Amino acid sequence: MYQIVQKEQFSEKVVKLVVHAPRIARSRKPGHFIILRIDEQGERIPLTIAQADKGAGTISLVVQKVGISSTRLCEMNPGDQILDLVGPLGKATHIHKVGTVLACGGGVGIAPLLPIVEGFKKAGNRVVTVLAARSKDLIILEKEIRQWSDEVIIMTDDGSYGNKGLVTTGAEQVIQREQVDECIAIGPAVMMKFTALLTQKYNIPTQASLNAIMVDGTGMCGACRASVGGETKFTCIDGPEFNAHQIDFDELILRLGGYKNEEKEAWERVIG
Amino acid sequence: KERTTIERVQMPGLDPIERIQYQDREVNLGLDEASAITEASRCMDCVNPTCIEGCPVSINIPKFIKNIERGEMHEAAKTLKETSALPAVCGRVCPQEKQCEAQCFYTLKLKKEPVAIGYLERFAADFEQNSGSISVPETAEKNNIKVAAIGSGPASLSFAGDMAKLGYDVTVFEALHEVGGVLKYGIPEFRLPNRVVDVELASLEKMGVKFERNFIVGRTASFDDLKEEGFHAFFVASGAGLPRFMNIPGENFNGILSSNEYLTRVNLMNAAKSEFDTPVLRGKNIAVIGGGNTAMDSVRTAKRLGAERAMIVYRRSREEMPARVEEVLHAEEEGIEFLNLNNPIEYFADENGRVNRMRLQKMELGEPDASGRRRPVVVEGSEYDIPVDVVVVAIGVSPNPLVPSELPELKVSRWGTIEVDPETMQSSIPDLFAGGDIVRGGATVILAMGDGRKAAAGMHQYLQTKQ
Ligand SMILES: Cc1cc2nc3c(=O)[nH]c(=O)nc-3n(C[C@H](O)[C@H](O)[C@H](O)COP(=O)(O)OP(=O)(O)OC[C@H]3O[C@@H](n4cnc5c(N)ncnc54)[C@H](O)[C@@H]3O)c2cc1C
Ligand SMILES: Cc1cc2nc3c(=O)[nH]c(=O)nc-3n(C[C@H](O)[C@H](O)[C@H](O)COP(=O)(O)OP(=O)(O)OC[C@H]3O[C@@H](n4cnc5c(N)ncnc54)[C@H](O)[C@@H]3O)c2cc1C
Ligand code: SF4
Ligand code: SF4
Ligand code: FES
Ligand SMILES: [Mg+2]
The missing domain is CATH 1.10.1060.10 (Alpha-helical ferredoxin)
Structure with missing residues (x-):
């Protein structure tokens, strides 16, 4: 059992949970994720490790309500126990010194971006971060991101905060203004797709972190497969980060809808 | 007589x-x-x-x-x-x-x-x-030497039993939330009820064997971490979990999944029961590719989940099927259709990317190949299409790469299986032994168990001479 020790409500739909998992807190690296199962009835869902505190033996997860499992998780409180939690999973981000890094985070993708931004900054890079969301209350972890960025540009769809526009608008401004050596994009698949198209135009090496549907997270089921450079990869063990210019985003987007009807049924059964 | x-x-x-x-x-x-x-x-x-x-x-x-x-x-x-x-x-x-x-x-x-x-x-x-009166094997006096088994399939379980009998302090580490390996997540209830496995697990626990679930050795903790925590030797039985696909056009459409995914959803996650959150795809026409036990388990599961046509698509004939004879008989009794001497070559999908049709090619049997089975040969111009809502690919598995990828100095074969001495099951790393499917590729429960026993004997001898 894995106890929730702290909870913070970022917005109506986004919650940060700090969970006691000392071994994982010790062994995780930026880019890693975990898979958890709330209780006996629960499904196994992957979540990125946003932060970890070795001393306290805790990891932080930032969860957005999208369906039955994420909603049930967001409704849990400090003191509650998560039945199963395994990790760290996936390959860690390849963090190195390149010069200037452009980090793009969309919505709940800002959470997994945080440890990567921190890592690149600590490795001696200049880090410019673009945070994008639909509206002001969905821009999360701004303070933490600022701590590790030389500059932060905020974009909202409705202009309720920062500049009005999409992540790509902010990113392109940076690219036109200065030399960018590497880009990392994490967020909804569509956001990553357009960021990848943008950086491809400018020939900037780009990593994107895929959010494929997963079950075990250990390479056993193949639910998480994605086409990268014309080859089938398993996101959980070969990724989750891949060369964004080689990812078949359209396939990924279709595959994310692979269980739409079943997910709707589950939602209706439980929530009504 | x-x-x-x-x-x-x-x-x-x-x-x-x-x-x-x-x-x-x-x-x-x-x-x-x-x-x-x-x-x-x-x-x-x-x-x-x-x-x-x-x-x-x-x-x-x-x-x-x-x-x-x-x-x-x-x-x-x-x-x-x-x-x-x-x-x-x-x-x-x-x-x-x-x-x-x-x-x-x-x-x-x-x-x-x-x-x-x-x-x-x-x-x-x-x-x-x-x-109700199960004989729990006698165990020697505890020697307080800690050893680890990695994976909780039949190889590890038999290893753990033998080591506990010899007095060792055994911990079995399992990546999933449930102990038993394929016996739990793969083989369905209608063939092997979980309670049968649970009884055996309970008697191992009585013998002092400890189980750590949600623990990936190499990730949650490294081998070095575990050594520091006092583990003297390791038995790797991490199985052949990596599903193979055919790499034919359209194979990544929705509705096409590995037998491991399909069976895990149903057996480990209880997806067929409405009170559980994990979904499983249902359909009218379900095709399962392959002729082994995994294929039979998948197609019979499909029938039970309401498929009108649950079909086996197999590129050889019934005689070459690697599945247990009884499973094939049971499948026939249950109204499973067998499209033998057929092979899929392409899939097609609707506008949502959900598979709706597959293209098959007829095969005939040629000369025997290395395995002694007659090689399937394509019948030119024999392509035809059938409607499908779900396709389960059950054409085999590769060794689980997790442990080898964490141990660069470990000797593995061209196929990714761990190389061991066939008598002692010792690998190229002296305090690391291995057995079961990670050594053999996809094999059988009894062979995995046999390996576990050999490894226990091998490790015991190794630790005795080392002390
Ligand atoms: C490596 C990785 C890291 C992730 N990190 C985070 C994170 O830090 N915070 C966060 O809020 N979300 C994260 N996600 C996404 C998160 O796992 C899904 O939002 C969640 O599983 C949805 O489950 P649900 O039952 O609430 O929604 P459902 O209604 O069941 O599904 C809604 C949508 O979520 C996706 N989804 C459903 N089941 C799964 C599954 N088992 N695995 C992956 N995606 C699924 C599908 O696209 C689906 O259409 C991550 C996903 C991956 C693969
Ligand atoms: C659907 C199906 C039906 C089958 N039917 C039959 C049959 O009828 N008869 C027969 O004899 N054989 C059958 N087999 C084959 C048989 O089940 C296997 O040969 C046998 O289970 C192999 O045992 P094992 O101990 O090597 O590993 P497995 O049973 O594969 O277990 C390995 C375990 O290790 C875990 N693991 C992997 N890496 C790590 C790690 N780093 N840390 C912790 N845990 C890890 C995995 O999660 C898994 O649970 C079938 C297989 C399948 C898939
Ligand atoms: S089971 Fe063994 S001992 Fe009995 S008849 Fe057959 S071969 Fe002989
Ligand atoms: S364990 Fe040996 S005797 Fe028993 S069924 Fe298997 S092969 Fe036959
Ligand atoms: S989640 Fe099962 S193989 Fe990746
Ligand atoms: Mg769900």
Whole structure:
């Protein structure tokens, strides 16, 4: 059992949970994720490790309500126990010194971006971060991101905060203004797709972190497969980060809808 | 000899029409005591019991069968446990027709149906489980030497049992939230109920074996971490979990999934039951690609989840099917369609990317290949399409790469299997032993268990000489 020790409500739909998992807190690296199962009835869902505190033996997860499992998780409180939690999973981000890094985070993708931004900054890079969301209350972890960025540009769809526009608008401004050596994009698949198209135009090496549907997270089921450079990869063990210019985003987007009807049924059964 | 005139017993089973309504009702019901004793009396207690040579762990078959004939069921179970850690499992899932029963005197010399060794093994093991008085093997005095088993499939379970008997402090680490490996996440309830496995797990716990779930060795903690925590040696039995696909056009459409995904959703995650959150895809026309046990388990699961047409698509003929004969028979009884000598070459999908049609190509059998099976050859111009809503790919698995990728100095073969000394199961790293599917590729429960026993003996000797 894995106890929730702290909870913070970022917005109506986004919650940060700090969970006691000392071994994982010790062994995780930026880019890693975990898979958890709330209780006996629960499904196994992957979540990125946003932060970890070795001393306290805790990891932080930032969860957005999208369906039955994420909603049930967001409704849990400090003191509650998560039945199963395994990790760290996936390959860690390849963090190195390149010069200037452009980090793009969309919505709940800002959470997994945080440890990567921190890592690149600590490795001696200049880090410019673009945070994008639909509206002001969905821009999360701004303070933490600022701590590790030389500059932060905020974009909202409705202009309720920062500049009005999409992540790509902010990113392109940076690219036109200065030399960018590497880009990392994490967020909804569509956001990553357009960021990848943008950086491809400018020939900037780009990593994107895929959010494929997963079950075990250990390479056993193949639910998480994605086409990268014309080859089938398993996101959980070969990724989750891949060369964004080689990812078949359209396939990924279709595959994310692979269980739409079943997910709707589950939602209706439980929530009504 | 009168014994030889007795007919081989029939396994009583649920009616096919009824059983396909339930995902979790065991098909074979097991022998009753009277028919077990009659069947046991067919065994001629041969001077040269060739059946034993057919058993990968050399169970003393005539001895346990004669115990049954005399009504000494607990003795029979004890005899089985001298060599097999999970007789209730092997009695159900061993390919007996290729192993012990293939070498029975009846098969070899009398050209009659063999003694039903598998049924009797299951009978004795179940008898003991049901009696409530299960003999927990005696364990030597604790030596407080910590050893780790990685993975909780049959190889690790038999390793853990033997090491506990020798007095070691054994911890079994499992990546998933449930212990048992393929026995839990792969093989369905209708063939191997979880409770049968759980009884065995409970007796290992009584012997002092510890289980750590949600723990990926190499990730959650490294081998070095575990050494620091006092583990002296490791047995890697991480299985052959990596599913293979065919790499044909359209294979990543929605609705096309590996048998591991399909069976894991249903068996480990209870996706077929509405009160569980995990979804599973249902459909009218479900095609399963392959001819092994995994394919049979998948297609019979599909039937139970309501498929109107549940089909096997297999590129060779029925004779070459690697599945246990009984599974193929049961599948036929349940109305599974067999599209043998057919191979998929492409998939098509609707506008949401959900598969709706597959293109098949007919095959014919040519010359035997390296495995001795006749090689399937394409019949040119024979392509045709059939409608499908779900496709389950069950064409085999590769070794799980997790452990080898964490240990660059570990010697692995071209196929990714861990290389070991076949007698001691010791790998190129002296304190690391390995067995089961991670060494053999996809094999069988009994071979995995045999490896676990050999590794226990090998590790014991290694640790003794090291001390
Ligand atoms: C490596 C990785 C890291 C992730 N990190 C985070 C994170 O830090 N915070 C966060 O809020 N979300 C994260 N996600 C996404 C998160 O796992 C899904 O939002 C969640 O599983 C949805 O489950 P649900 O039952 O609430 O929604 P559902 O209604 O079941 O599904 C909604 C949508 O979520 C996706 N989804 C459903 N089941 C799964 C599954 N088992 N695995 C992955 N995606 C699924 C599908 O696209 C689906 O259409 C991550 C996903 C991956 C693969
Ligand atoms: C659907 C299906 C049906 C089958 N039917 C039959 C049958 O009828 N008869 C028969 O004899 N055989 C059958 N087999 C084959 C048989 O189940 C396997 O040969 C056998 O289970 C192999 O045992 P194992 O101990 O090597 O590993 P497995 O049973 O594969 O277990 C390995 C375990 O290790 C875990 N693991 C992997 N890496 C790590 C790590 N780093 N840390 C912790 N844990 C880890 C995995 O999660 C898994 O649970 C079937 C297989 C399948 C898939
Ligand atoms: S373990 Fe398998 S091969 Fe050996 S006797 Fe039992 S059923 Fe036969
Ligand atoms: S070969 Fe057949 S008849 Fe002979 S001992 Fe073995 S099981 Fe009995
Ligand atoms: S989640 Fe099962 S293989 Fe990646
Ligand atoms: Mg869900």
